[in-house]
Amino acid sequence: MTGQEEGRQAVVELMARFTAVVGKQLPDDVLDKLKALREQEEQQLSRVVYDSMFENLEKALELDRPACQDTGVINYFVKAGTNFPLLAQMENILVEAVRLATVEAPLRHNAVQIFDEINTGDNTGERAPFVHWEIVDDGDQVELEVYMAGGGCSLPGRAITFMPSAGYESVVSYVFDTIVDWGINACPPLLVGVGIAGSVENAALLSKKAILRPIGSSHPNPKGAEMEQRLEKGLNELGLGPQGLAGNSSVLGVHVESAARHPSTISVAINIGCWAHRRGTIRINSDLSYEIISHREVT
């Protein structure tokens, strides 16, 4: 085997292992926030649910199994330096990693081919795993976000385009309507991602990127950050509680991402992360050494 082939195989195995980890352990920020919400909870039924959640996380670690059976459609968000040595092979590496993780983790079979309606049985298929690219000029590292898009939290996802006369007020109503109508089924407390842009596909991508941001981070524009805080406070006042059974909170957070809009349109999209928000960040250097950013206990 040549050096490059060995390197390629090492990254396949690394990404398979990391993808499996993401299914079994929550990232630090999500775990910390859940602990805080659990402590604040006063309703009896909701405390029972929090107890089950934490017992489940312990058992997932102890038995080395996916914490939630729905390990989702695997999404990778890749920020790649143009000088990363395996750049051209990265997409194939990720497909192989998913195939391997499906057996090793194991992951649920979650790729159903459109029209033929056949479950491929290995989580790969047409554009599966879904890979999003961002190229960084002159860099020699890749930073990868692994995200497991489960069915329950993908179900409330939606997008719409408003006229400017409807204002940002329409964004607020749209968020609340979506959360009350569908959020209660999506395993609250939820991480709510909102994308605002000039067309729906731009807004949709941003709404997913919003839930990849660490909990506690803010929109760079102070007005955006303020809107995030107001939405978070307002949604918490709904008191959905864990699993929608009523409680002291509703959300892990609200993140807004934005892109300049067309003068004639305000498009808004919403993406939801469930309490078991399975997201992980790993950085791979040009010598193929790596650093796991999202999970402090994992090496």
Next chain:
Amino acid sequence: MKKNLKTPLNNADLAEIRIGDLLYLDGHMITCRDIAHRRLIERGMELPVNLQGLAIFHAGPIVKQDGAGYEMISIGPTTSMRMEKYEQEFIERTGVKLVIGKGGMGAKTAQACREHKALHCVFPGGCAVLAATQVEEIEGVQWAELGMPESLWICRVKGFGPLIVSIDTEGNNLFADNKALYNDRKERSVAEISKHVGFIK
């Protein structure tokens, strides 16, 4: 109220149970989700398992082949509302007594629960390893051609729960009640926040 139940279940077993009660189940529970419901109701296919007096779980598990048998790795509830279109007729035709999933179900399911003395319960979503450790044995699988999530996995369970009753045999609906409350609060929150987002001058 906290109560242990054992299948097969009859009307008397469930009569006193009300929304918000906590249940733990022993006995037989079969996974039934989108396509199993669609096949029975829309495609006119008979279910290959007799559900009279038993429980179904809206769930698509991760299962590992273990020699000639199967091992339950991870099994949590899926969104019950996806089955709302079919559940009333499903309860009527199968005699199932316990429908387990997550989130609420609608008025038609509540009506079926009242008429046929069945319950809808919530197992905490995402708690799939906890649930898997309460499955004593997978006794069989039917409609395996549907793939891992959609197959009917016949499970023998012990102490399966917590199950939070969301629709009882009188047709009371916990999530419908909660949703009315959330909608009231929503109006207030939206009005308050809208005062602060008039960015288009």
